[in-house]
Amino acid sequence: MSVYTELTRSDVSDILADYNLGTLTSFEGIAAGIENSNFFVETEGSENSARFVLTIFERMNAEELPYFMRLMHHLAHHGLACPDVMQRKDGSSLFEIHGKQGCIVSCLSGRTLDELNKEQLFSSGRVLAQLHLAGAEFEERRGNPTGMPWLEEKIAEVLDGTRSTYGEEAARLLTNELAFQQSCCWDSLPKGVIHGDLFVDNILFEGNNASGVIDFYYSHDAPYAMDIAISLNAQAVLLCEDDNARIEAFLDGYTSLRPLDEEEKLALPLLLRLGALRFWVSRLYDALFPRGGAMTQTKDPEEYRHKLLYHRHI
Numbered sequence: 001m002s003v004y005t006e007l008t009r010s011d012v013s014d015i016l017a018d019y020n021l022g023t024l025t026s027f028e029g030i031a032a033g034i035e036n037s038n039f040f041v042e043t044e045g046s047e048n049s050a051r052f053v054l055t056i057f058e059r060m061n062a063e064e065l066p067y068f069m070r071l072m073h074h075l076a077h078h079g080l081a082c083p084d085v086m087q088r089k090d091g092s093s094l095f096e097i098h099g100k101q102g103c104i105v106s107c108l109s110g111r112t113l114d115e116l117n118k119e120q121l122f123s124s125g126r127v128l129a130q131l132h133l134a135g136a137e138f139e140e141r142r143g144n145p146t147g148m149p150w151l152e153e154k155i156a157e158v159l160d161g162t163r164s165t166y167g168e169e170a171a172r173l174l175t176n177e178l179a180f181q182q183s184c185c186w187d188s189l190p191k192g193v194i195h196g197d198l199f200v201d202n203i204l205f206e207g208n209n210a211s212g213v214i215d216f217y218y219s220h221d222a223p224y225a226m227d228i229a230i231s232l233n234a235q236a237v238l239l240c241e242d243d244n245a246r247i248e249a250f251l252d253g254y255t256s257l258r259p260l261d262e263e264e265k266l267a268l269p270l271l272l273r274l275g276a277l278r279f280w281v282s283r284l285y286d287a288l289f290p291r292g293g294a295m296t297q298t299k300d301p302e303e304y305r306h307k308l309l310y311h312r313h314i
Contacts, residue, residue, distance in 0.1 A: 081213065
């Protein structure tokens, strides 16, 4: 979450006029994350007056946005602590401003953490299993937007820049790991709706207990084990001596609700490599082809190169 599209108080008031959420009292931009423009919005004077999150979608396919609105509404009403989408007076979920679409969702309790302890990792794993179970009845399907075709395309685009900025060794690692992953097939793994981006800034905590999951705009259908691998890389793998225990804590939480089958257990080490490659490439692209914005974050690609190397060597 970032701010690329700046809004005035008048802009936000005009947006709220089409909702039954009360009158604007304050709003502020949210700097964390990298994909969309986000704002905290506070209102008063309505039954639903509260704190909300207003999101403007910067580069997402407008035709796919209703999928995410319906998915969040489904999950919020099937036992997962996640944002529910606020409906406008005409029953729609999306507004338009400055030629872009946006939505308003409920604001959950809790806060994000920079690093999780083992108790928090257990709770996070359990919440991810809750997400997978709650999404099992969601009937809509969305393909993987960052699957193999995306990887092949983006690696081709970043390869020269990687070589000149990060060195020949990094470029060789990109092409070598891509070739390995092209030889793998995960079609037989259990699959369904996954979050796809469960980093520490997308999960909220109250103490050691996960209180909510946010930012579902990478969600799609894929093997559940891929979601586990992405989450482990993002939350548990710190490239330290305690990583195995941290991974075990997350998996203990997950399997307390949804046990893994043998094929998933065998696939997970290789999916950890695939997840590391996917986010390394994404960060390389953002670093080499940066976008402007009022409040933006570009995350260090080197973190995920080192995580990929870690998984290749164990």
